[in-house]
Amino acid sequence: MRITDVRLILTSPGANYLTVKVITDDGLYGLGDATLVGRELAVATYLEEYVIPMLIGRDPSAIEDTWQLLGRSAYWRRGPVHTTAQSAIDMALWDIKGKELGAPVYQLLGGRSRRGVLAYSHASGIEIAQAVDAMHEQIAAGYRAVRLQCGVPGLPSTYGVVSDESDQPRAPHEVPYEESWNTAAYLETAPKLFAAARDAVGMDVHLLHDAHHRLTSIEAAALGKSLEPYRLFWLEDPVQADDQTAFRLVRQHTTTPLAVGEVVNHLSECQTLISERLIDYIRATVVHAGGITGLRRIAAFAEPFGVRTGCHGAPDMSPVTLAAALHTGISTHNVGIQEHGRHTSTTDEVFPHAYTFADGYLDPGEAPGLGVDIDEGLAARFEYRRKYLPTTRLVDGTMWNW
Structure with a gap:
């Protein structure tokens, strides 16, 4: 079994969500969440430009190896954009593994x-x-x-x-x-x-x-x-x-x-x-x-x-x-x-x-798998719009932590 495609689904049914869909040549697919609130498009770009090209043709069952690949292949690594992308792929691969074996992931x-x-x-x-x-x-x-x-x-x-x-x-x-x-x-x-x-x-x-x-x-x-x-x-x-x-x-x-x-x-x-x-x-x-x-x-x-x-x-x-x-x-x-x-x-x-x-x-x-699916037709009805988390100032005007 090999990864043949990785798709990104942006939707906003109450909140903005970025979902990764990893598809295999056996017809199985897995879902991962790549949502980084207020910075969703940064993760989408990172996935599209740098991560997805590394995944096509790989064995989806090599979860640990793929996790290490995504963690170590960037010289400037970690940070929320990097690890959110890595997290989404990891979730999707566990989802595929569970579906392949007919078992919930916790098993x-x-x-x-x-x-x-x-x-x-x-x-x-x-x-x-x-x-x-x-x-x-x-x-x-x-x-x-x-x-x-x-x-x-x-x-x-x-x-x-x-x-x-x-x-x-x-x-x-x-x-x-x-x-x-x-x-x-x-x-x-x-x-x-x-x-x-x-x-x-x-x-x-x-x-x-x-x-x-x-x-x-x-x-x-x-x-x-x-x-x-x-x-x-x-x-x-x-x-x-x-x-x-x-x-x-x-x-x-x-x-x-x-x-x-x-x-x-x-x-x-x-x-x-x-x-x-x-x-x-x-x-x-x-x-x-x-x-x-x-x-x-x-x-x-x-x-x-x-x-x-x-x-x-x-x-x-x-x-x-x-x-x-x-x-x-x-x-x-x-x-x-x-x-x-x-x-x-x-x-x-x-x-x-x-x-x-x-x-x-x-x-x-x-x-089997994570037990979550996505209705892509319904998701398409909820258009993504850029949104911001707030910033905070103390009462004297000093910028502070939100």
Whole structure:
């Protein structure tokens, strides 16, 4: 069996997605997600001009060799564009392998090591009371873990807070735009949010929170300490992920569990965080960290240090990514939790899939391969349009981290 064609499918059924379709001379094909939010065309160009010509005529079953080829063939390597392209091809080849053998991918990775992957959903509100109400809705929908965010007084918008939870497209925007940020007001508000949430549900529900890389080390330490009474499942992205040693100071001052890694592209970018036990959860995602092959390497490295995975799973990555994360997660020992940013109903129609959610857990299903397909006719109805993630300035005008 040989690879005869690799096609790229750009579509926007609620969000922009770039899908890779690797086709073989046996008629089998595999899908991979190549979505890099806000920079999709950069990955498409990289694939078209440099990666796809290397793949035609290759044996699709040589997954490890192809992963190494794509990782080592560029002298200037890694980075999000490079590894997203590598990840997409890796997912597609695992999908083909499963279909060829008539087995779900998780069976090729060692089989089940749990009955399901614990999932968390999102709840938010402009006011604390609204966020608590949204949390109750997610619990009623079956979630045992909820990420909770609320607005910051004085700011017109806040990361993670959406005013409309309906089945409609959301950010990024079609034109560049800015948000403002006030750290002091945020540090006052966050503990009040979780005090209200615990008063409402007690300690039986896992609660998570995302600081989105906006704090200095000592600010993050103070936040973690102030949140200790509310027993968070984790505090996510308290400081910039690429400053691995910054977590030493945070760790010294708080016992709140720490999570980071959705922007990690390679094991080297989180090696210190894991080996020094500076975090509790590594959030690397299958679409940006080298595909299934790359994610498994990170998880295997993390296991002896007691660090578990908590893979990024926002709805701006396609169902192909979620399926690949679930096949990896169901078969990997040190999995902690999986983010479940639910897709719009239109996205689910474009990407029919075998994975399911019930009673707080996600399951990859038993379909051969990854268990996700794409309706190309339907996908063609949703035209791709360039969109931007926001930039952020402090209230004094200083450019800051979004």
